[in-house]
Amino acid sequence: MSTNLWNQPGVPHKGYHSLGVTDLEAATHVCDMCGKEEIRYVHHLVHPEHGHKDVGCVCAEKLTNDYVTHKEQLKEAVAATGKKERWLSKTWKETDDYVVKKTHTYSAKAVKIAPGHWQGQILQPFEYNFKTANRYAAMSMLDQAVRNYKINIT
Numbered sequence: 356m357s358t359n360l361w362n363q364p365g366v367p368h369k370g371y372h373s374l375g376v377t378d379l380e381a382a383t384h385v386c387d388m389c390g391k392e393e394i395r396y397v398h399h400l401v402h403p404e405h406g407h408k409d410v411g412c413v414c415a416e417k418l419t420n421d422y423v424t425h426k427e428q429l430k431e432a433v434a435a436t437g438k439k440e441r442w443l444s445k446t447w448k449e450t451d452d453y454v455v456k457k458t459h460t461y462s463a464k465a466v467k468i469a470p471g472h473w474q475g476q477i478l479q480p481f482e483y484n485f486k487t488a489n490r491y492a493a494m495s496m497l498d499q500a501v502r503n504y505k506i507n508i509t
């Protein structure tokens with residue numbers, strides 16, 4: 356059971372900086388600060404003397420005393436998830452020797468380099484290379500890589 360650090364002496368209530376927001380795509384994380392909110396959008400905060408905290412938007416705004424940036428970051432996280440969903444719902448173009456899928460945001464392909472040997476690759480918006488045995492493994496690994504891709508707002 357998480358505790359409410361707002362009531363705990365020695366835990367600073369201000370002076371945190373935001374490192375960005377991650378969409379967990381389900382409300383699975385309990386706020387590190389209040390121990391109450393179950394959060395889907397995790398705000399990553401850091402304090403110079405008190406380390407790192409993953410908190411909900413209400414605590415994030417109070418701890419940074421910033422009521423603007425978090426809303427902007429949240430909007431970007433929501434938009435990034437929308438782009439992933441569009442990418443995942445789009446079908447692969449398949450030929451005997453390669454598979455490819457592209458959107459405005461993501462670009463991925465896998466090429467047969469020999470029977471039983473496929474090379475997968477993502478170049479945009481991050482780099483990822485691997486080898487696998489067949490096209491279906493390659494397509495699944497590429498979809499998974501995009502699904503797990505964390506936006507990093509700096």
Ligand SMILES: [Zn+2]
Nearest residue numbers: 386389411414
């Ligand atoms: Zn909280």
